[in-house]
Amino acid sequence: MILTLAVIFPLSSAFVIPLLHLYGSRGLRLFLPIMGLGAFVLTLAAAASGFGDYALAFFGGWPARLGVVFVADGLSSVFLALAAFGCGASFLYFYEQMGTGPWRFYVIFFLLQASMNGVLLTGDLFNMFVFYEIFSLAAYLLVSYSLTWQAVEAGLKYLVMGTVGAFFILLGAAYAFIATKTLNMAALAASFPQMPKATLIVIAACMVVGFSLKAGAFPFHFWLPDAHSSAITAVSALLSGVVVKVSIYSLIRVSLLFFGDALPSVFDVITVLGVLSLLGGHLMASRQQDIKRLLAYSTVAQIGYIMIGVGMGTATGIAAAVFHSFNHMLMKSGLFITAGRLAEEIKTRNIQDMKGLYYHRRGMVLAFTVLAAAIVGVPPLNGFMSKWYLVVASVEKRSFLAALALVFGTVISASYYIRVLSVFYTPGEGFSEHESRRPVLAIAALFSACCVVLGLLPFFTPIWELFVEVGSKALNTKDYIAAVLLK
Amino acid sequence: MIKISYATAIFVFCIGLYTILSKRNLFKTVIGLTIMESGALMLIVTAGYVHGGVPPLIPMEGQAVNPLPHAFTLTAIVIGASDVALALALVIKVHRRYKTVDLDKIRGLKE
Amino acid sequence: MGLLLLCLGIGWWLWKGVAAMEDPEFIIGPAAYYIINTAEETGAANIVAAILFDYRGIDTLGEASVIYTTVCGVAMLFSKSKYKRSSAGLSFIARRGVSFLVPFLLLYGSTIILMGHMTPGGGFQGGAVFATVTILLCIVFGSSFEMSRIKPKTKETIESLGGLFFVFLGGVGLLAGAGFLANTAAGFPRGQVGNFLSAGAIPLLNIAVGMKVGAGLSTIFYSMVRVLELEFGEQMSEVEGNDKN
Amino acid sequence: MRAMAFGDPVSMVFVASATVLSLAVLLYNEWYFEGKERKTFRFLTVGCWIASLGALFAQDWLVFVIFVELVSLTLWRMIAFADPKAALIYLLAQLGAAGIMLIGVAGVSLETGSLAMGPVPPEWRWFLLFGLGIKTAFPGLHFWLPKAHGAAPTPASALLSGFAVKLGVYGIARLGTFASAPELLIIGSAMALFGVSMALMQHDAKRLLAYHTVSQLGYVVSALGVGTLLGVAGALYHSLAHALFKGLLFLSVGRLEKAYGTKDLRRFGGRAAWEMPYTFIVFIVGALAISGFPGMSGFVSKVLIKEALMEKGMYPAYWALQVASIGTVISFCKLGYYGFLSGSKEGEGRMAREGFVCFRDFSGLLGMVFLAAGTIFLGLGAGAATSFFGFSASGFFARSDVFSSLFIVFLGAGIFYLAKGFLASGFKGALTLEALLSEALQILASVRSALVKMHSGSLRFYLALAVFAALAILCYLAR
Amino acid sequence: MTAFFAFVCVFLALTALVASEAEEVLSAVISLSVFGVLMAMVFVILQAPDVALTQAVINSGLVTSFFLVAYSQTQKPNLLEQKQDIGDGQ
Secondary structure (H helix, E strand, O other): HHHHHHHHHHHHHHHHHHHHHHHHHHHHHHHHHHHHHHHHHHHHHHHHHHHOEEEEEHHHHHHOOOOOOEEEEEHHHHHHHHHHHHHHHHHHHHHHHHHOOHHHHHHHHHHHHHHHHHHEEEEEEEHHHHHHHHHHHHHHHHHHHOHHHHHHHHHHHHHHHHHHHHHHHHHHHHHHHHOOOOOOOHHHHOOOOOOHHHHHHHHHHHHHHHHHHHOOOOOHHOOOHHHHHHHHHHHHHHHHHHHHHHHHHHHHHHHHHHHHHOOOOHHHHHHHHHHHHHHHHHHHHHOOOHHHHHHHHHHHHHHHHHHHHHHHHHHHHHHHHHHHHHHHHHHHHHHHHHHHHHHHHHHHOEEHHHHOEEEEEHHHHHHHHHHHHHHHOOOOHHHHHHHHHHHHHHHOOOOOHHHHHHHHHHHHHHHHHHHHHHHHHHHHHHHHHOOOOHHHHHHHHHHHHHHHHHHHHHHHHHHHHHHHHHHHHHHHHHHHHHHHHHH | OOHHHHHHHHHHHHHHHHHHHOOOOOOOOOHHHHHHHHHHHHHHHHHOOOOOOOOOOOOOOOOOOOOHHHHHHHHHHHHHHHHHHHHHHHHHHHHHHOOEHHHHOOOOOOO | HHHHHHHHHHHHHHHHHHHHHOOOOOOOOOHHHHHHHHHHHHHOOOOOHHHHHHHHHHHHHHEEEEEHHHHHHHHHHOOOOOOOOOOOOOHHHHHHHHHHHHHHHHHHHHHHHHOOOOOOOOOOHHHHHHHHHHHHHHHOOHHHHHHHHHOHHHHHHHHHHHHHHHHHHHHHHHHOOOOOOHHHHHHOOOOOOOOOOOOOOOHHHHHHHHHHHHHHHHHHHHHHOOOOOOOOOOOHHHHHHHHOO | OOHHHHHHHHHHHHHHHHHHHHHHHHHHHHHHHHHHHHHHHHHHHHHOOOOOOHHHOOEHHHHHHHHHHHHHHHHHHHHHHOOOOHHHHHHHHHHHHHHHHHHHHHHHHHHHOOOOOOOHHHHHHHHHHHHHHOOOOOOOHOOOOHHHHHHHHHHHHHHHHHHHHHHOOOOOOOOOOOOOOOHHHHHHHHHHHHHHHHHHHHHHHHHHHHHHHHHHHHHHHHHHHHHHHHHHHHHHHHHHHHHHHHHHHHHHHHHHHHHHOOEEEOOOOOOOOHOOOHHHHHHHHHHHHHOOOOOHHHHHHHHHHHHHHHHOOOHHHHHHHHHHHHHHHHHHHHHHHHHHHEEEEEEOOOOOOOOOOOOHHHHHHHHHHHHHHHHHHHHHHHHHHHHOOOOOOOOOOOOHHHHHHHHHHHHHHHHHOHHHHHHHOOOOOOHHHHHHHHHHHHHHHHHHHHHHHHHHOOHHHHHHHHHHHHHHHHHHHOO | OOHHHHHHHHHHHHHHHHHOOOOOHHHHHHHHHHHHHHHHHHHHHHOOOHHHHHHHHHHHHHHHHHHHHHHHHHHHOOOOOOOHHHOOOO
């Protein structure tokens, strides 16, 4: 019941907004926060329901084998929580900045949130493709929302590459359907090992290419820096923090369920993509002059970290990847919100012109520093802990290339983040002296506080065992198949 | 019969991919998207075809064709159509700024 | 030349993937169940409509919201353009001929929607026919005429109402405790297979989707065509001439 | 993860050295800095002290790596005051070292199931050794040390060579089992010789001291390599003594630098001995200690190390250390002579009065006197100190040890006196590691520019690359 | 039946090639709608009436009209300067 509502409530609020705008625009100012809050609470509820045991929701009363089924297990509940916080923060930021003027933005925002919950919950391959299409279209539109020529060009390039990626996923789903004549993921997972090897290869390649193209892994990442840097602040925080993670979730779900034992070499491909994105992202980020492009390339690199975790294919690997996705959402959304707000206030995005910003906007720059320290991997913060678990996972699989890449990535990311921070802290010419408005500071402060808390948590509470348990549950497909099909 | 349609579907998919890669005109890219999408559709529909099949309507005489891919293709066609509509809207906007639809001139956002 | 090789390489791998599978003699998987039980479980004669609106209803809701996103997006992209000038209509003969044809087109579209659960057709196809009707009006009579007949406000209302109607029908299933978009399980009358009032909620869902797709696609076309400017000079006078009669 | 517990004798030694040194540096800061800088440096020094205490009390490798990174962060902040670029290189080297140690620690936690500090299975020992090597500036990995010391303000470099480098030694001590580790011996003696030879070539006082840190650590590492209780005791004693007298030397050079505004030996005033008598006296104490003059802490620890080496019959290492200590004596005579005694043309004009007007001037000297007293106490009270380690080296002041170290000191002074002209100029060293490093950076820069050219903005190229990657994946999966 | 289907498939591939290789965008769009109609015919042969109807209406009907509108937008010499239209520098 909760799972269906988590998708249907934001969807229906997206349908309601035009009516409110046309016939009762006074009500819009009241309804929007309610809808935003409702979507946030319902997504968290769906996450909570799925954490302990499998939570199922059958559509139309049909059993899993016939109709579509929503499955919430440990893996999807962590990503649901991630989506809830990310969307909540961006919604708050945009609502505080623009109010209810651009009501069409909210329609697309709620559609994006609904379809994201749909992808994270669905247990059916074609249904995942449909929801995937919705949130991709919504993402293309949000990127080109500001209608500046950069945003429109970035939106078009994102659309063309994203659609090519979507067609590869459609092809993969089609091949899976041809071989087994069913599209329910559990039924597919059961019948994948008996499939001829040639088809298996095609499905694996299509799925990996499609999802890593959407996630922005290295050879396919070219749209990401343009899209994330030319979008408005709320959207780039949303894209980098949350939208990219949903593709990672689908990659994890598909590669674990289908290719866990049928085609283990898929995980080596994912690791190689991860290492490539890590090196490429950091190298490109180290020469950027525009702060938002720097953060966008840093996202490509962090996606590389996550894919290395996934590529290990072990319980600790998946746990490290999931933990790092959550951390990265906190860090990157916070960084984009603070950097974006600073860039908007001083009307320039060039790092060199931001000299001496610390002495004029102390709160925002402090939050930026904590978040940057976290993303580089300075010990007490959560970035370090997730990097530590990634190293443990890669050492467990004896893949030293990945471990050394992680270390190399830390070193390079330290070099360019410190370059930015040193510009902030050198005393420079006077900007207009004023502190950003309350809510934005609150969001930034909340995110940096979460970074510190999550960094220290693994020392005092068994939070890491929780994640390893999520990873191991995601790994054993037999349990998933039994839970979905037999009930 | 089924193998021929599979071959055509894959060939059409490759033509679409080739159009996107090789042509410099933005409209040709969007045309390539449509062609690629139609290739994928044809692949899904032929997945459900059974020799000597009959359309899946209740008063069926003989073995009916598998109706499941038809539902997916319906959805995929409409998804493709909305993709193309959005792509064309963005193409118009890009044309407004660059005054051209030549892809090699639309390189404002570099490294 | 290299690009051709790339694509053919992909094509060769795809062909190897497909060639490895033998042709099916009979239907396996859930489709076999659908073919046997659609008649008595959903009462719809058209199995594809039954799958679309009953067995896998959430897919269609997703589908409708894909169109809804595109419509809202395209309207957003063009909402800031200031130029609302009417596009030139066609000659008198074309106008008279089309005005004769439009009612039949509307009739055809509505039959596709309403008979969706018996004959091939349904919400999407019917909605698309309605959209072609509005496009026809827009081209033949000029966009200002079409705007006067069907205001963008009404189109948006129809679209949103369609979506809400769909979600409401689904909610009925949810309230009846049989899961979202439940058809006969939620108490919708199944009726006799083959006649008009049958197949529970499927015709209603068809209407909802028809409203949504029809209004949506015409809004897309309208917001794209609206900013079409006039050729300077000769066409200007011709437009005034047409509008008088 | 049982993280914190009171350390055993090994960590107590390092805790003592850390506390003494940071106290001295705190006092010295009062004099060295003015205004806002003083406040931040006070805060940074205390932070560095606390972080190193955390590292020394850590009972498990992960917490140790975390606190070591925090120490290098605070030191980076200190160095960044003077020269951000050198500070960045320092921090990147430390982060890389910590990363590689992390890999080793991950391996350890996998093999032994627990993260407890202690002997490490041989397979992962190399990772940890590599990481700790960067920290203790093994010969190949020391590229950051001279640059960091050259640029850092004096208190920072005192802290840096005082106990930041010592944490690496502490790690190696924790790492070592009681079996003799031949690789440590080789590395130790190589470090000793390399450090001294490079120091002789320097004409910048701080870089000279930096290379001496490398060579003194060579002593400690080779002592650890011996593997016997005596070896470990010698190593610990020497690292404690080294922390004190190296800190003392750095602070005194710092006073020279502040007074004469330059670090270059060739341009000192020449009459510093008369103008700054107290600094000169304290410098002499430090120089004698480092060259192992009997009665100083250096002497005791060197004797311990040499005895340990002789006991296990490792003659090549023994003779390497002997030669290194001769070199040390030569270079400190050079530092003393050019720094304090002989003048040079450019240095004439500057005059420096060492007035004691307010507590601030006084506190600068107080810190150094504090360290000098510590060195002397460690030297004379050797009997009490060694009992602390649980064994009694009775005949400590055996005549043979006294004579051999006296002989080394006078031999070194003699050689210096003869080759004074040759050493004065100090030519640029031969193969500096910086060339190698910039070579690696060159490759990185070319890879990066190739990447930048790839992001040409043309959509067709992006898609072509995506399809090519898809094809590559297909071929890989199908092999 | 198979021979007829093979003929349609060859014709289909030809129209796709024309749609991609034609110099003039208008002729490419027209051949795209022909391609859509042919695809509808293929779906009929493959016993999929629903899909054929949708394909006919949407791909050869609506998508072609969108293409034509978009194409006319870009060909129309801009009567007046379009600066405001793009809403630069939001």
